[in-house]
Amino acid sequence: MKADAPSNGSGDAPDEAALNIRRIRSMLAIMFLLMTVYALYFGRDFFMPVILAFLLALTLTPIVRFLRKRGVPESISATLLVLFSVGFMTTAGYLLSGPAIDLINNAPTIGQQVSEKLNHLRRPFEKFMKISEQIGAMTEPTQEPGVSKVVVAQSGILSQAAGSVLSGVTSITIVFVLSLFLLASGTMFYEKIVQSFTRMSEKKRALRVVYDVEREISRYLLTVSLINAGLGVAIGLGLWALGMPNPMLWGAAAALLNFLPYIGALTNMLMVGVIALISFDSLAYAMLAPAFVLLCNIVEGQFVTPMVVGRRLEINSVAIFIAIAFWSWMWGFVGALMAVPLLVIVKVFCDHFDGLANIGNFLSAQQSAVEDEEDEDGDPAEDKAKIAA
Structure with a gap:
């Protein structure tokens, strides 16, 4: 009886071809992902305002849809909403710019006051700090005689600030103008997406998916924005009742930073705790302000948002x-x-x-x-x- 010859027939060829196709697809997907990250990183001046405009348009879409059902044309409601957003942000920026600039300018003084308040906690670590300073002085290279250090002159601070302001104004203008066009166009953007399909079944499925995604995301963004605004108002009023300086600033910071889960609440609580520490004589009373911020964030994160938004989008x-x-x-x-x-x-x-x-x-x-x-x-x-x- 003859032994069977090793199988090198056509049965293994399709498997190997399919494996090669999968490898090629994986490599193409990785290359596409890397190219996308590369484009987003180096094209941030273009992509960032465009994506912000889409997020703003999605946030305001439920209001435009609600007014459209009441007979208000989309162009009018979109214009009014964008103008209201511009006015609100301009007014808020003007009112909060003064306290924010004062806080930044007084940062060294605030740091010194906090250091004095917590001086007794630093005493056990002073010996280690002195040792680290001595080690740093020993490891620092000594400058040879006759060798001078070259300092590269930096561009002027005013020119850098002017360029940053101009870039920021341009980006903000793009955000609001593009969001106005997106809101005023109504369903035209979605109709163009659907028209790219040929079969009627594909058109119906694409239209259903597009509207479902747009509806869920727009409701989520608007709801979360309103919840964060309510959180900011609650924290601002509570800190005002406790006698904290600039409670409106901390309320606005809480509303903005709450878009950063966990990190934003912790950052705002630490900043409020530092200001309360230098503003009040009693350490126990100073801790009431960050404790109140923590309580508000716990109530919002564990009860309000899950109850209003639902757990499906968690x-x-x-x-x-x-x-x-x-x-x-x-x-x-x-x-x-x-x-x-x-x-x-x-x-x-x-x-x-x-x-x-x-x-x-x-x-x-x-x-x-x-x-x-x-x-x-x-x-x-x-x-x-x-x-x-």
């Missing part, structure tokens, strides 16, 4: 920290503020496509996994009915 903490770190590296503080809204957009988009369901599941909070386990432990007939639906 994002897991790991994804939030990664997104904040990534976008803050890309676009600084503005990018960090946009990190969570962009993450929610990605999650909602992934939930509407079966091929991206794994990404949406990864971005979901632990609560969704718990609900899935409860569904698996439930009635099998009920589960089959849900799957069939």
Whole structure:
């Protein structure tokens, strides 16, 4: 009996070809991702105001839709909303600029006062600080005689400030003008997306997905913005009742920083604690201000937002920290503020496509996994009915 020859036939060829195709697709996906990150990083002056305009338009879309049902044309409602946004931001910036500039100018004095208040806590560490200073002096290279240091002259501070102001004004103008066109155009933008498909079934599915994503994201952004505004008002009034200086500034900071989950609340609480420490004589009374800020953030994060927004759009903490770190590296503080809204957009988009369901599941909070386990432990007939639906 003859032994079977090793199989080198056509059966292995399709598997190898499919494997090569998968490898090529993976490499192309990685290259596309790297090129996208490269474009976003070096094209931040273009992409950042454009994305901000889309986020602002999505935030104001529910109001435009509500007024359209009452007979108000989209162009009129969009113009009024954008003008109101510009006026509100201009007024808020003007009112808060004075206390913010004073706080920045008095930063060295504030640091010295805090150091004096906490001087007794630093005494155990003074010996270690002196040792580190001596080590730093020993390791510093000595300058040889006859060798002079060369200092490169920096460009003028005024010219840098003027360039930054001009760039900021240009970006803000782009944000509001583009958001005005997006709001005033109504459904034209979505119609253009649908027209790119050929089959009627694909058009219907694309239209349903586009409207569902737009509706969920716009409601989320508007709701979260209103919740953050309410949080800022509550913190501002509470700090005013406690006698904190510039309570309006800290309320506005709380509303803005609350777009950064965990990090924003902690930052605002620390800043309020530092100012309260130098503003009040009693240490126990000074701790009331940061404690009140912490209480407001706990109530907002654990009760108000889950009850109003719902837990379906909750994002897991790991994804939030990664997104904040990534976008803050890309676009600084503005990018960090946009990190969570962009993450929610990605999650909602992934939930509407079966091929991206794994990404949406990864971005979901632990609560969704718990609900899935409860569904698996439930009635099998009920589960089959849900799957069939």
